[in-house]
Amino acid sequence: MLKRYKGKNGKSKKKWYEYLWIFSSIYILLGFVNILFAWLGLICFMLPLGISIFKGSKSYCNYYCGRGQLIDLLGSKLKLSRKKDIPRFIRSKWFRYGFLVFFLGMFSIMLYNTYLVFAGVGELREVITLLWTFKLPWSWANTIDAVHPGVTQFAFGFYSVMLTSTILALSTMVLFKPRSWCVYCPMGTMTQTICKIKNKKIIEDDMT
Ligand code: SF4
Numbered sequence: 001m002l003k004r005y006k007g008k009n010g011k012s013k014k015k016w017y018e019y020l021w022i023f024s025s026i027y028i029l030l031g032f033v034n035i036l037f038a039w040l041g042l043i044c045f046m047l048p049l050g051i052s053i054f055k056g057s058k059s060y061c062n063y064y065c066g067r068g069q070l071i072d073l074l075g076s077k078l079k080l081s082r083k084k085d086i087p088r089f090i091r092s093k094w095f096r097y098g099f100l101v102f103f104l105g106m107f108s109i110m111l112y113n114t115y116l117v118f119a120g121v122g123e124l125r126e127v128i129t130l131l132w133t134f135k136l137p138w139s140w141a142n143t144i145d146a147v148h149p150g151v152t153q154f155a156f157g158f159y160s161v162m163l164t165s166t167i168l169a170l171s172t173m174v175l176f177k178p179r180s181w182c183v184y185c186p187m188g189t190m191t192q193t194i195c196k197i198k199n200k201k202i203i204e205d206d207m208t
Pocket residue numbers: 048060061062065066067068181182183185186187188189
């Protein structure tokens with residue numbers, strides 16, 4: 001739960017990080033304008049991992065995740081969610097970890113394709129792959145020729161990952177409770193696992 005601070009008029013003041021949903025929304029729109037903006041999405045990968053590794057905390061999910069805020073806003077405030085319970089199997093460990101493994105596998109393939117283009121073996125593919133299956137032509141967003149094709153290939157691949165996960169987040173928001181995506185979000189699963197391991201180690205170290 002976010003802490004609210006009261007202003008002089010008694011109304012609670014919002015903190016800057018409560019507006020990060022705007023960053024997430026603009027990020028998705030920018031991918032339609034210039035694909036190289038996709039690189040900015042690395043912040044949403046590095047930051048939660050960094051916070052969980054170095055601080056052993058899930059504060060990224062609790063405070064700073066723009067996507068989590070966005071689905072909360074759309075589902076709760078705009079009432080776009082049916083607010084049904086998510087099926088129990090999605091909450092299960094095997095599904096969450098299975099989805100994480102699948103996600104990381106697909107991410108690795110994306111990195112390998114990027115490597116091939118960097119190495120001059122593969123050709124730049126100006127497509128966005130939705131849900132790891134549907135290839136959409138996206139050449140209009142490739143407007144800068146001055147960068148290496150490998151840089152652009154990573155942007156297409158990474159934006160595919162971000163758009164796919166956004167679609168899944170929005171779909172599960174509509175079908176189930178607003179933040180249902182957070183139940184099986186790979187970043188959430190990864191950071192939760194890191195925090196568990198790290199905090200267990202701290203307890204063990206304190207006991208020795
Ligand atoms: S679980 Fe994923 S979407 Fe939800 S708050 Fe955490 S990082 Fe964001």
